Amino acid sequence: MKFKVAPEKEALLEISSVFPPKYPVHSIPQAEIEFVKGDFGSYSTQIIRTDSWAIGWLHFSIKKEVILYPTTDTGMVALYCTLNGRIPCVLQGFGELVLENRKYSFYYIPPLIHNEARFVPGEYEAVYISFGDDFLAECAEEDLIKLKDLYQRKVEQVQNGEVFPPFNITDRELENFDMIRYHKLSGTKMKLHLASRINDLLVNYFSILETGKDPAQEEKNAAVQTVSRYITLHLGDSLINPVLEKIAGMNVNSLEKEFKKVFLVPLQQYVEDSRMEEAKRQLMQTGLPIADIATSVGYSDPNYFATVFRKKCRMSPTQYRNTHK
Structure with a gap:
C-alpha cells in the first residue's frame, strides 16, 4: 500500500530508502524502508514481505493539515491496526469511516483508486498485515469462513471497499505488535516468528467477531467488579x-x-x-x-x-x- 499526495505536491516530495539521522522511529530488521518528506511533514513505511503476507509499519509526523491518498495496485485484504491517532477516511465504494485510536479491523481496499486519509497536525502510528490469495483461500475454506467475502472481492478485484467491525486493541495484541517490531531474527526463523504473531492476531480478531465478546471490554468490566x-x-x-x-x-x-x-x-x-x-x-x-x-x-x-x-x-x-x- 502506498500513500500519495495531491498531484501539485508530488514535485515537492523528498523520497528516500533510509531514515534521516536521529529519526525517532525504530528500524525494523529486514524491512524495506520508504521515507517521504513534504511541506506537510513526513511519513514512513517499513514493509516485510513473504508470498503469504506482508507487514507494513506506518508512521506519520504531520505539521499541517493534509489529505493523503492510500492506494494499492491490486485489491488488498488487510488487518489494519491504529496504534496512535485518529484518522477520518473515505474508502471508495464504502464511504466515510474513522480509523479510531487503539482499534483494529479487516478491510478490503479496491485497486488503483485513491482513497482519502485526512490528517491534522500530530504523530500517528499504525500497522497493517495484508494477505496473499493462497493464504486467504486456505483460511476461507477452513475455520475463518468469514474471510471468504473479502477473499472473493480480492479475486474479482471489486471496486467497492468493505470493512469488518473494529475491535479494541488489548494488551495481548500490543504484545504481538511489539514482538513484530522488536524482533532480532532473520531468514526462516524471522518468517516463522512473524507468522506465529500474525496467526495469533487472526485468532483473536475472529474469536471476537464470532462470539461477539470483546476481551478488552470484558477486562474493563472485570476491573469495575473488582472495584x-x-x-x-x-x-x-x-x-x-x-x-x-x-x-x-x-x-x-x-x-x-x-x-x-x-x-x-x-x-x-x-x-x-x-x-x-x-x-x-x-x-x-x-x-x-x-x-x-x-x-x-x-x-x-x-x-x-x-x-x-x-x-x-x-x-x-x-x-x-x-x-x-
Missing part, C-alpha cells in the same frame, strides 16, 4: 478516586465511565450509597453507638455522617434506628 468488591470490603477506608483508579488499573476518567455503564450511577455516588446501606444495616441489627457506625463506614465526623444520612434517608440515624427496631 465494587473493594468498596464493599473497605467502607471505612478512604475511597477517593485516586485510590480506586489504582485498584482498577485504569485512569479515573475511564473508571468513572466504565463504572457508570455497569452500575448506572456515578462512582462516588455508589460509594456513598454503599456506605449508607451498611450504616442502615448496623442501625437495625446492632446497638453500636452512632459515632462508631459513622467511623465504620468512612465518616470521621459523626455530625457530617448524620447530615449525609438525613439527606439520603429523610430522617436522622437515631430516628431510623427507632423506626426499624
Whole structure:
C-alpha cells in the first residue's frame, strides 16, 4: 500500500530508502524502508514481505493539515491496526469511516483508486498485515469462513471497499505488535516468528467477531467488579478516586465511565450509597453507638455522617434506628 499526495505536491516530495539521522522511529530488521518528506511533514513505511503476507509499519509526523491518498495496485485484504491517532477516511465504494485510536479491523481496499486519509497536525502510528490469495483461500475454506467475502472481492478485484467491525486493541495484541517490531531474527526463523504473531492476531480478531465478546471490554468490566468488591470490603477506608483508579488499573476518567455503564450511577455516588446501606444495616441489627457506625463506614465526623444520612434517608440515624427496631 502506498500513500500519495495531491498531484501539485508530488514535485515537492523528498523520497528516500533510509531514515534521516536521529529519526525517532525504530528500524525494523529486514524491512524495506520508504521515507517521504513534504511541506506537510513526513511519513514512513517499513514493509516485510513473504508470498503469504506482508507487514507494513506506518508512521506519520504531520505539521499541517493534509489529505493523503492510500492506494494499492491490486485489491488488498488487510488487518489494519491504529496504534496512535485518529484518522477520518473515505474508502471508495464504502464511504466515510474513522480509523479510531487503539482499534483494529479487516478491510478490503479496491485497486488503483485513491482513497482519502485526512490528517491534522500530530504523530500517528499504525500497522497493517495484508494477505496473499493462497493464504486467504486456505483460511476461507477452513475455520475463518468469514474471510471468504473479502477473499472473493480480492479475486474479482471489486471496486467497492468493505470493512469488518473494529475491535479494541488489548494488551495481548500490543504484545504481538511489539514482538513484530522488536524482533532480532532473520531468514526462516524471522518468517516463522512473524507468522506465529500474525496467526495469533487472526485468532483473536475472529474469536471476537464470532462470539461477539470483546476481551478488552470484558477486562474493563472485570476491573469495575473488582472495584465494587473493594468498596464493599473497605467502607471505612478512604475511597477517593485516586485510590480506586489504582485498584482498577485504569485512569479515573475511564473508571468513572466504565463504572457508570455497569452500575448506572456515578462512582462516588455508589460509594456513598454503599456506605449508607451498611450504616442502615448496623442501625437495625446492632446497638453500636452512632459515632462508631459513622467511623465504620468512612465518616470521621459523626455530625457530617448524620447530615449525609438525613439527606439520603429523610430522617436522622437515631430516628431510623427507632423506626426499624
